[in-house]
Amino acid sequence: MSSEAGDRRAALADLPSVDEVLKSPESLDLLANFPRRVVIQSIRNVIDSRRRAILASQVADFSRSNLFKDIAENIDRLLSFSLVSVINATGVVLHTNLGRSPLSEGVLDNVMKVGMGYSNLEYDLETGKRGQRHVHTGRLLRDITGAEDAIIVNNNAAAVLLCLNTLAKDREVIVSRGELVEIGGSFRVPDVMASSNAVLREVGTTNKTHLHDYSNAINEKTALILKVHQSNYKIVGFTSDVGFDELVSLGGKHGIPVMYDLGSGCLLDLTPVGIRSEPSVAEIIKKGIDLVTFSGDKLLGGPQGGVIAGRKRFIEKIRKNPLARAVRVDKLTIAAFEATLMEYMDTEKAVKKIPVLDMLFQSPSEIQSRAGKIAAGLEMQIPKGLIEVLEDSSMAGGGSLPDTKFPTFSVSISPSPMSVNELELSLRKGQPPVIARIKDDALILDARTIRDHEIETVINAVAAALAGQ
Ligand SMILES: *Cc1c(COP(=O)(O)O)cnc(C)c1O
Numbered sequence: 001m002s003s004e005a006g007d008r009r010a011a012l013a014d015l016p017s018v019d020e021v022l023k024s025p026e027s028l029d030l031l032a033n034f035p036r037r038v039v040i041q042s043i044r045n046v047i048d049s050r051r052r053a054i055l056a057s058q059v060a061d062f063s064r065s066n067l068f069k070d071i072a073e074n075i076d077r078l079l080s081f082s083l084v085s086v087i088n089a090t091g092v093v094l095h096t097n098l099g100r101s102p103l104s105e106g107v108l109d110n111v112m113k114v115g116m117g118y119s120n121l122e123y124d125l126e127t128g129k130r131g132q133r134h135v136h137t138g139r140l141l142r143d144i145t146g147a148e149d150a151i152i153v154n155n156n157a158a159a160v161l162l163c164l165n166t167l168a169k170d171r172e173v174i175v176s177r178g179e180l181v182e183i184g185g186s187f188r189v190p191d192v193m194a195s196s197n198a199v200l201r202e203v204g205t206t207n208k209t210h211l212h213d214y215s216n217a218i219n220e221k222t223a224l225i226l227k228v229h230q231s232n233y234k235i236v237g238f239t240s241d242v243g244f245d246e247l248v249s250l251g252g253k254h255g256i257p258v259m260y261d262l263g264s265g266c267l268l269d270l271t272p273v274g275i276r277s278e279p280s281v282a283e284i285i286k287k288g289i290d291l292v293t294f295s296g297d298k299l300l301g302g303p304q305g306g307v308i309a310g311r312k313r314f315i316e317k318i319r320k321n322p323l324a325r326a327v328r329v330d331k332l333t334i335a336a337f338e339a340t341l342m343e344y345m346d347t348e349k350a351v352k353k354i355p356v357l358d359m360l361f362q363s364p365s366e367i368q369s370r371a372g373k374i375a376a377g378l379e380m381q382i383p384k385g386l387i388e389v390l391e392d393s394s395m396a397g398g399g400s401l402p403d404t405k406f407p408t409f410s411v412s413i414s415p416s417p418m419s420v421n422e423l424e425l426s427l428r429k430g431q432p433p434v435i436a437r438i439k440d441d442a443l444i445l446d447a448r449t450i451r452d453h454e455i456e457t458v459i460n461a462v463a464a465a466l467a468g469q
């Protein structure tokens with residue numbers, strides 16, 4: 001036997017059993033402070049990891065004092081939450097990976113009220129009989145969008161799936177080739193179409209689709225004409241697509257409904273804040289589109305959800321589809337949705353009260369002042385030369401407003417001697433994590449998405465990271 005194998009065998013034999021560790025006085029301390037199953041799990045995890053380390057001939061400190069340090073760290077890890085709040089310093093307001101739209105305190109108050117007790121979720125207080133969960137958001141959605149009826153499902157992907165399955169199962173849906181899009185994270189129009197058992201009938205070309213492309217494709221199997229918002233990309237140059245008016249009149253002539261997967265779904269007229277490229281849902285409904293689908297947590301600024309708005313007779317059919325039960329929303333979502341929609345009843349205040357709209361449409365001077373505060377705070381703690389406030393631009397994110405650049409201000413930090421990658425990592429691993437961008441060897445903190453109450457935390461996080469703490 002080689003001496004190495006002998007050492008390894010000795011080290012393995014030295015490993016204590018879970019029971020032995022559990023009976024030690026140090027464990028009694030742990031058991032007094034933490035749940036028994038967590039302590040046992042951690043002891044097992046640490047012993048297992050030592051066994052693996054020995055077998056892999058890794059050199060480590062296998063001492064008894066270190067054993068309890070490792071166990072304590074492991075307990076800490078087992079009892080920490082996986083989903084935690086982070087500070088978004090990317091400037092991307094609708095950041096899909098960071099949970100898209102933050103909710104206001106007022107909205108969360110309502111979630112708490114409804115969630116803490118019982119509610120009339122499916123109970124009609126007038127008649128004392130069973131009610132419908134859709135009524136709680138239906139009225140507000142009708143008022144705000146002007147649609148005859150509307151329901152909410154789990155997300156917009158589910159909304160599209162449900163519409164296609166209800167109206168076009170085993171029949172054809174006409175879509176322009178320029179609109180067969182993929183939206184980040186696996187929503188692809190042809191795939192959703194296949195999952196819904198509708199048959200995709202592609203027309204036109206990537207850059208140009210004409211009205212006659214649609215009309216030539218109509219046959220006895222046609223169930224629906226679908227238009228899809230291109231969301232996260234833009235075809236520019238030699239292009240043309242067919243407008244709502246023409247599609248609606250074509251559909252009307254043949255008795256075929258027209259649906260629009262709008263994606264983002266803006267509930268406000270954004271022209272007062274300088275956006276002309278994104279018509280509101282109400283404007284689209286007014287054009288006579290039969291069904292519109294959009295997300296709850298993009299420009300709308302609410303919880304995750306998918307709205308289906310349009311003609312009553314279609315919505316009724318959709319509601320009765322067994323799939324609707326599979327993609328229905330829970331009471332917490334409805335509570336958050338209703339409270340968010342309620343904010344839209346005051347059109348003037350909505351832009352300030354809904355966090356997503358507030359962050360997107362705050363004035364550049366407000367952002368500049370926040371960036372200035374962050375930079376000034378940092379300059380008190382770290383060498384001046386490393387910090388600069390830069391004029392920059394941010395994107396809305398979430399496939400919303402792809403052709404709009406929002407003027408912003410960022411704090412740029414060029415760390416030294418620490419590398420910018422080390423700084424980024426350290427901030428990301430901090431508590432709370434601060435998520436930033438790297439550009440040209442500098443760390444960029446975009447002040448658009450840093451909230452006022454987070455300024456202090458960001459300053460301290462950067463200072464601590466730069467100090468190597
Ligand atoms: C974002 C988007 C979707 C997916 O919406 P989710 O709410 O994320 O499911 C579908 N279609 C379009 C056009 C989109 O922009």
